[in-house]
Amino acid sequence: MDKWLFIVNPASSSGFGKDLWKESEKVLQVGGLEVEHVITGHPGHAIEIASEAAAKGYRKFIAAGGDGTIHEVMSGLLRYFDASGADPGDFTLGVLPYGTGNDWIRTAKVPADMLEAARCIVRGNTAKEDLVRLTFDNGVFCMANIGGIGLDADICYHTNNLKKKGHKGSLLYKLVAPYSILSRKRSPVEVVCDGETIYKGKLYSAVIANGIYRGGGIKQNEDGGRWDDGLLELSIMGGVNRIKAMQLMMHVFSGDFATLPGIITKRFRKLTVTPLGATSRVESDGELPGTLPLTVELTGKQINIIVP
Numbered sequence: 001m002d003k004w005l006f007i008v009n010p011a012s013s014s015g016f017g018k019d020l021w022k023e024s025e026k027v028l029q030v031g032g033l034e035v036e037h038v039i040t041g042h043p044g045h046a047i048e049i050a051s052e053a054a055a056k057g058y059r060k061f062i063a064a065g066g067d068g069t070i071h072e073v074m075s076g077l078l079r080y081f082d083a084s085g086a087d088p089g090d091f092t093l094g095v096l097p098y099g100t101g102n103d104w105i106r107t108a109k110v111p112a113d114m115l116e117a118a119r120c121i122v123r124g125n126t127a128k129e130d131l132v133r134l135t136f137d138n139g140v141f142c143m144a145n146i147g148g149i150g151l152d153a154d155i156c157y158h159t160n161n162l163k164k165k166g167h168k169g170s171l172l173y174k175l176v177a178p179y180s181i182l183s184r185k186r187s188p189v190e191v192v193c194d195g196e197t198i199y200k201g202k203l204y205s206a207v208i209a210n211g212i213y214r215g216g217g218i219k220q221n222e223d224g225g226r227w228d229d230g231l232l233e234l235s236i237m238g239g240v241n242r243i244k245a246m247q248l249m250m251h252v253f254s255g256d257f258a259t260l261p262g263i264i265t266k267r268f269r270k271l272t273v274t275p276l277g278a279t280s281r282v283e284s285d286g287e288l289p290g291t292l293p294l295t296v297e298l299t300g301k302q303i304n305i306i307v308p
Contacts, residue, residue: 031122050076066099136290202239
């Protein structure tokens with residue numbers, strides 16, 4: 001099927017994109033694309049929509065929203081791939097950035113301007129992105145960009161609560177971070193990368209990256225961004241105290257966080273994180289799909305993404 005399915009999240013950026021997506025749809029149609037739009041009605045709805053549409057024969061998708069919308073669309077497609085054995089290489093994903101942080105597009109270099117992003121979809125230039133599977137006790141999700149355990153998930157939790165109250169803006173992440181650092185309770189975990197235990201102890205934060213940026217453009221990983229190289233990257237901040245954690249986290253703004261002494265970094269294909277005490281939240285693409293235990297693995301498959 002050559003038709004594009006345009007999945008719109010009207011709640012992205014605290015509702016800012018509720019009507020703007022219509023202008024982008026006009027650009028797509030004028031550009032000669034056959035487009036059908038569908039509006040999400042609740043959290044997780046885009047997962048259902050994408051999976052069901054793929055089963056009906058759709059192979060071209062547009063996620064209109066923020067990083068969480070991309071996360072849901074790709075999670076729905078991944079579940080379809082797992083169930084059907086379909087080749088992700090037959091699928092294409094375009095993004096119209098109506099979100100708050102819009103971090104996925106920073107790595108893909110998709111314009112933040114919604115109409116220009118629509119023109120990119122019309123032009124049809126593509127690149128490849130590795131598909132990353134997250135497995136929790138409650139199900140399977142796709143990490144489109146970056147995920148986090150511990151502190152980063154706490155920041156996401158508090159940020160999302162503020163968004164629900166109507167607050168918006170890319171500064172939310174940065175404003176919430178100090179509170180999350182000071183209130184963080186460290187829980188022990190065991191981290192295994194490709195069969196090797198690389199960390200065992202209290203965990204303040206672990207960042208798992210396929211892309212580069214999070215939180216509105218900050219960087220917590222050393223390399224990242226090579227979406228088609230068959231490797232992911234992990235940065236661990238262990239059982240440091242709150243003052244040290246605050247000092248280390250200041251480096252996310254200068255981009256050298258992952259190179260600091262005491263930060264454990266690792267490139268990997270498969271990761272398991274097992275709680276050795278209280279469980280912890282897990283964040284992926286600005287959403288909170290589950291809690292530990294967690295398995296993160298490259299599927300060995302790639303999907304086509306629209307780029308400039």
